[in-house]
Amino acid sequence: MSDTHNGQGHSHARRTFEVRVLRQDDPESPSYWERHRLDYEPDMNVTSVLQRIAAQAETVDGVHVAPVSYDSNCLEEVCGACTMIINGRVRQACSALVDRLLEDRPGEIELQPMSKFPVIRDLAVRRRRLFRALEKVKAWLPVDNYYNMGPGPRQSPEQQEQAYPLYECMSCGCCLDACPQYSHVEVVRAEGETDEQFKTRENATFDQYFIGAHAISQVVFYNMNPTGQNNAGERLDAMTEPGGIQVCGNAQNCVAVCPKSIPLTTSIGRAGRAATKRMFTKWFDK
Amino acid sequence: MAKQRVMIVGGGLAGLAAAMKLAELEIPVDLMSLTPVKRSHSVCAQGGINSVNAVTRQQGDSEWLHLDDTVYGGDFLQHQPPVKEMTEWGPKIIDLMDRLGVPFNRTAEGFRDQRRFGGTLFKRTAFSGATTGQQLLYALDDQVRRWTVEGRIKIYEAWDFLGPILDADGVCRGAIGQDLVSMEIRAFPAAAVIIASGGCGLIYGRSTMSMACTGSAASRAFQAGARYGNPEFIQVHPTAIPGADKLRLMSESARGEGGRVWVPRKPQDPRPPREIPENERYYFLEERYPTYGNLVPRDIATREIFSVCTEDGLSVDKDRLAVYLDLTHIPRATLDIKLGGILHIYEKFQGVDPREVPMKIFPAVHYSMGGLWVDYEKNAAGGLTMGSPRNQRTNVPQLYAIGECDYQYHGANRLGANSLLSCIFSGLVVAPSVANVIKTAKPAEESLLKSAVAEKQAEHDQMLRRPTGGENPYLIHQELGNVMTKSCTVVRHNNVLREAIDKVNELGERSKRCSLSDSGNWNNQNVMFTKALRDMFPLAKAILLGALARDECRGAHFKPEFAMPGLTATDPAELRREAEAWVDRFDANTNKWLKSTIASCDKQGEVSLSYEDVDTTLIKPRPRLYGLVGAGMIEEVWKARQAAKSSSEGNGSAAKSAPQPAVAH
Missing domain, CATH: 3.10.20.30 (Beta-grasp domain)
Structure with a gap:
């Protein structure tokens, strides 16, 4: 003292x-x-x-x-x-x-x-599954090329204000850690397995389990983009495969822990409605 | 025969832009990154990305004026052809990012909105909230993910670049990487290696940069023989939030949206800032720089904030240096839409709402204008020859550098919102160049790859085995940061720089005697940090030696001993004489110092300097007169002399100094 x-x-x-x-x-x-x-x-x-x-x-x-x-x-x-x-x-x-x-x-x-x-x-974890989910739901715009083709479609400030918060998602994984439906999945590398073989097997395993709120929210982001609407159906289909949006139990923990206050449950609601609509459309089109 | 691969080191904006474009050109790409690429430092860029646009064009703006602002802001220390090409690509790059889905802010009519940034009088900056870098990076990351699924790009995340693999002729044949988890050291044969590893702010200990910005990848290329240009030009950003672990950036966009910088006229006025009446506030940037106000170029804003605190004693706090950055006069709703991201950061880390209370900010190390020296091939229009294997190439054949880790675009000082542009631009430009190179590249021989791995493995094993030398790498890093921050940031003095060089040499020796607290071979962050620390020293020396040698003031490099103060006379004739003398001195200094510092590193880690002339054929260097007393008279003298020169040269074929219509592609 x-x-x-x-x-x-x-x-x-x-x-x-x-x-x-x-x-x-x-x-x-x-x-x-x-x-x-x-x-x-x-x-x-x-x-x-x-x-x-x-x-x-x-x-x-x-x-x-x-x-x-x-x-x-x-x-x-x-x-x-x-x-x-x-x-x-x-x-x-x-x-x-x-x-x-x-x-x-x-x-x-x-x-x-x-x-x-x-x-x-220690505190370092392997979050590759999180990025795999983004691959699964095709979270990108399939543009024709990277040449100069002029600007993208015009959008209203309201559209921008809806889209922007969803693209602030930094893939941190908080929403997944807090989600009761997101289970711990660990694939152990087999003896003698190459990088590629292991990755393929790991992806196949990941794809059986819940993709999580973050990936669903990216589907909403890209499906509301005027260019993204062209293949919105593909994303919705990917999102309703095994491990898709139907696994969500509506616990709403995701939105509570998101550090960026992204409206994840709103995204899940929108995505769910869009998926249902698509399912009906596909039935009637048969 | 399978197509040869290209290795990209780093997955920020530059690396991802290059990867995406190479994938489009059907060239197989490997990319190694310390972090998952989505977590790269580009996410920290806040304010926006510059280009001439439909509105500014009709207000008299052009690609040529963007070039002019960039080289004037950079104090003419960059080669002009690459900058010309970049400003011409600007509008096209923003269009492309728009097509890729970046949610740029919109006007009521649905066009992209723009704001004003430092060093220009036009609203050139497109933005996506106050997290523009993050939004741009994510769009590129998503495109790269698309190509990853298709198998054209392979990403190695959590891998550290240990160095290029050079053959007996000094040609780059691949890269050595180390897996941060398994600690495996592996050779990646590549027909070209592109370094896109960002800045080196961690050499300064705390800065606005991310933990991955150690400069180690650039340093490893430097130590392997790549030259390093303009190391001493380190940008200190005027406005950052001081913190124990990091100095967090407060974007220039806060001022672009109307934020005002001030201090109370009464030193350390104890009243809460909002109770201090207008006439007792000193808006020192607005008073001293009436034209640009709060949006003077960064080097100037930084020096003014620094000197108002240190020399004028007007810091708002007694025990630490800070000035107010005030947004409280702007409506909350506007702030939330345009600056939400950065205000959130301030609120989260300071626990104070900047919409209600002026922020307290101070300058911090922010950007490396210098970097790996790269070449370019000039075309007849004064821009770049697309696809030339020389573009973005270091002096090591088949080794390229792009993004913040090259020295090409920003000269002595970078303008705000030009870095995102230069990163994406250099990434897109390098792709066709590399595509042409690899057509004729020979595959690396197995024995070369094996011996490169063996050498790095031996170094690694020796570090783990080394008997205790007693030194602590984390404490050495702190000491290095303190020395660099004290000696080589805002104000530089030769005696202080000389002492710093001795101290850094001593620390460099001590860093070789680090005792590792972890000698294991699984996710050993201790040994990887120590490697990065050791590789900071060659760059730290290059920064200090470059600064010591450069006896002048240029952009971010400020030595009071060699400053050229404004004029003092009141009598017009005397004022004219002073202006003539000022211009004489300016011309003499230009002749002596308008040249880039080129650092080389030998096998022992010793750094030596040489110089390179700057291509200023497009825009003739002229004095930067922002806010200088007597600027009007100096300009008059300057113009009179230029006119006399061009008439004596006959047809005025000297550098074009008037705005020119841009060449369309």
Whole structure:
């Protein structure tokens, strides 16, 4: 209690807090909890906590340990990389401010990897399934070419204002981690399997399971685009294959956890109505 | 024989644009990226993308004026033909991105909306909310995904580029990559390798750049013999939000939409900002630069904000440096539609609503104008010869560079909303060039690939085995960042730069003695970070040496010792004499310093400098006079001399200085 250098004659103890991290050395090993103690600094977020842990490389018990593995890139919540479970809630580490976390749960922060994706190591997970779903639903515009063909179709500001929020989806996976219908799927590479063979087998497996709210919302985005309407039916068909929109149980967790406040349940509603309509049209056309 | 493949390193806007275009040309592409490409740093670009458009054209704008603004803003340090070509492609690139589904903001009638950005008086900037980079990247990512499904592109995500593979003749035959998860080191044979790895902001510790922007890929090409142009030109963005882990960008679009920068006239006025009356506020950019106001080029805005805090002592806070960036006079609904994304970031990270309370901001390292030196082939119209194997090629045959990691487009200072354009442009341009190169490229020999892998594997194994040297890579990185930020950002002094070079040399040596806290061989982020850290040093040295050697002020490079202050005389005759002297000095400086720094790196990591003349045949260099006292008189003297020169040259065939109609393709 000798920290009185602030000259105000008021002593305060060095403020620290603990971080509990659920670690796992590799996909085959069991997970285990590890505790770290850090000095409190103003304006910290969970990314800077993980940076401090890496630099410190020592647990509360004085054991030297490897840095905690995690993904990160932009640190301003637009890239989606640093998604993890923080104090029980799935979110980005960069925008999880330490002050707020300590208000909610004094003295301790708890970090776990996302629960629906295979752990690579510690807090780093493999989210390829998420991108596979975008392939499955053909989330792109099949333009003729990349030559100069003039502008795209004119669109009203209202159309833009509806479309834009859907394209802010950064494929972080929060909506999937929180979804009761999105189950954990892990495909283990077989001995002697090539990259291509493994990928093909993994895709086939992924395609049997729920695509998730993010992919459905991208179908809505591309199907409302004037050019995208030309092959809207293909996307709707892909979206109603096994693992499609019909799996949604309407728990609405997705919209509650989306860090970009994307109206995912509105997208699911719209996509569902469009899919039903298409089904009827196809019957009558037979 | 199977077609030879092309390897692209990096999946931001430039890399994805190149991949997409190569796929269209039916060339098989491999692309390696540290992150899933959708998470690349391009997502952080906020404000928009520039081009002349239907409205500005009728207000007198043209591709030529966009070229003029770009080279004037860049203080004439870029070769003009590639910039000319880029500004001519501008409208077509935005049309293409529109066709690919980017949700650009719209006018009431359904056209694309535009806003104004720094360094121009036209509203040239198309935008998609305040997350334009993200929206553009996603559209390209979706196109690349389409080609991935069709098998034309193979993406290697979570792979690090360890270096190009050069044969005995110094020709690039492929790339070495390392899987960040399994740690496997593999050779990728390629008829051409395209580096599209972005900027190097992490050399400065904290910046507005993402964690992947270590500069390591460019540095590895540099160490393998590729030259590096204009390293000392690092853009410090005027407005960022200070943070413990990162300095988050607050886009120039905040000012483009009417945001005003000010400080209280009374130092550290304790009143809440909105209670400070107008006449007690110092709108220093508007007062000092009446024409451009808050939208002066970035280097100038940065220096003014910096000096108002450090020299005038007018920082809004006592214990940290900041000025107000004020949007509170703009209606909430307008702010939400046009700037929602960035206001959300401020709110989320600062816990304050910028629609209600002026933001506190300060400059931060933001963009590398310099980068790998690349070539181009000029056509008769003064632009580029499409498909020439020279376009975007480094000095290493079959090794190319595009996007922020090349040095080509922005000279001494980049204008806002020109980077997204240069990234997509260079990506589209490199594709036909590479397509032509690979027609005649020989496949790499197996023995070359094997020995390249063996060499990198040995280095890797040795790093893991090294007995403890006691150094901590994360702390060395912090120290490097501190030295670079102090010595080589807004204001540069030779004595400080000399000390910084010694310090960086010392840190570079220490970085070779890092003790790894992880010696495992599975997703070892510790060893990969340490590799990236070690590769920061050659670039850090190039930045510092370039800055030390360049005894002048140009764009982002500012040495007060060599500044050319405005005029002071009041008497007209004396003022004229001062202006004549000023122009003499300007001409002398142009003769001496209008040249690009070219850094080379030897096998020991030692950096040396040479210089390259700049192609200024389209627009003759002229003084940048933004806000300078006596600018009117200097301009008068300047024009009189130009007129005299061109009449003595006879038919005025010297550089065109008047706007020209653009050449249509």
